[in-house]
Amino acid sequence: MSALPPAIAPAFQYASDCYITQSIQMGMEGLHELGLSWPVAFVSAAVLLRVGTAPLHVYAEKLFAERLHAQNFLTRGILKKVSERYRVELGPSKDGSKLEVKTTDPKIAKVTQDALQEVPSMLAEHGLQAARIQNLKMCTVPIWIFSSFALRNVINSDFHPSVAGALWIPDMLAPDPYFVLPVAVGVFGFLNLYSQRKIYPGVIKTTMKQKSYDAVLAFFTMFAVTIMAQLPACIPLYWLMVSTTGMAQAQLLRHPKIKGIFGIKALPTDSTTPIRDLFKMRNV
Structure with a gap:
C-alpha cells in the first residue's frame, strides 16, 4: 500500500481488510x-459468487419485463383515450416501432405528450423505476471488487502459496507469457456488451452519444487488458471466469423455459437459442 498515492491508499486498505473481502478470502482458502x-479454487469461487449474486439479476430481469409490459399497457391506454376523445386515428408509426396518434394538430400532440409524461410516475408507484432495476444489477459490482482484493490477499499473503499452472503458463503467479488470458478477458468484455445490446429492446442505436460511450468503454477495456497482462496469471483467469459466467447468466435469462421457472414475463427478445443468436445480425 505504501506505493499508492496518499489520496487512494486508505480506500485500498479498507477494501483489503473489510469483512466482505475477508469472508471471500476465507472462502477461497476453504475451497x-x-x-x-x-487455480481451481479461484475459478470455483468465481462460479459460487456468480450463483450467489444471481437472485439479484433474476429479480432485476423480472422487474424489467414487468416494467416493459406495464409501460406498453399504459401507453396504449393513454393513446387510445386521446384517440377516442379527439376522434383521431390511432396506428403504428412509419417505421412500425411504436403506436401513435395520427394527427398534425399541435394541441392534440401536446395533450398526448403531456399524458405520456405521466407514465414514468405511474410505473414508479409500482416499484418499476428504471433506476431501481439498474441499481439491482449494479449493487453486485462491489462484490466483484472485494473478491479481487480477496484474491490479491491470498497471493500476497505471508506464506506465499505455490500456484502451479498448466499448458502455456507454468506459474500462475507470473504474468501470462502469451497474453492469452488478458486478451480473452477483453474479448468477453466486448462480447458481454454486445449481448446486452441484443437482449434489451431499443438499445442498439448509432447515436453520437452511444458511439462516445462505446469509445470510452473500449479505451477502459484495453487499459484493463494492458494492466492484467502485467499481473499474475491467476487474476485474469479469475476475471475470465467472472466474465464468462456473467454472459452465460444473461443468455440463460433469455430462454423461455428458464424465464418460466423464475416467473419472468416473456419479451420479444426471448430465444430458445440465445448463444447462436449472438452471431446473427438481428436488430431487436
Whole structure:
C-alpha cells in the first residue's frame, strides 16, 4: 500500500481488510483446503459468487419485463383515450416501432405528450423505476471488487502459496507469457456488451452519444487488458471466469423455459437459442 498515492491508499486498505473481502478470502482458502488446487479454487469461487449474486439479476430481469409490459399497457391506454376523445386515428408509426396518434394538430400532440409524461410516475408507484432495476444489477459490482482484493490477499499473503499452472503458463503467479488470458478477458468484455445490446429492446442505436460511450468503454477495456497482462496469471483467469459466467447468466435469462421457472414475463427478445443468436445480425 505504501506505493499508492496518499489520496487512494486508505480506500485500498479498507477494501483489503473489510469483512466482505475477508469472508471471500476465507472462502477461497476453504475451497483450497478441500483439496482443490489454487487455480481451481479461484475459478470455483468465481462460479459460487456468480450463483450467489444471481437472485439479484433474476429479480432485476423480472422487474424489467414487468416494467416493459406495464409501460406498453399504459401507453396504449393513454393513446387510445386521446384517440377516442379527439376522434383521431390511432396506428403504428412509419417505421412500425411504436403506436401513435395520427394527427398534425399541435394541441392534440401536446395533450398526448403531456399524458405520456405521466407514465414514468405511474410505473414508479409500482416499484418499476428504471433506476431501481439498474441499481439491482449494479449493487453486485462491489462484490466483484472485494473478491479481487480477496484474491490479491491470498497471493500476497505471508506464506506465499505455490500456484502451479498448466499448458502455456507454468506459474500462475507470473504474468501470462502469451497474453492469452488478458486478451480473452477483453474479448468477453466486448462480447458481454454486445449481448446486452441484443437482449434489451431499443438499445442498439448509432447515436453520437452511444458511439462516445462505446469509445470510452473500449479505451477502459484495453487499459484493463494492458494492466492484467502485467499481473499474475491467476487474476485474469479469475476475471475470465467472472466474465464468462456473467454472459452465460444473461443468455440463460433469455430462454423461455428458464424465464418460466423464475416467473419472468416473456419479451420479444426471448430465444430458445440465445448463444447462436449472438452471431446473427438481428436488430431487436
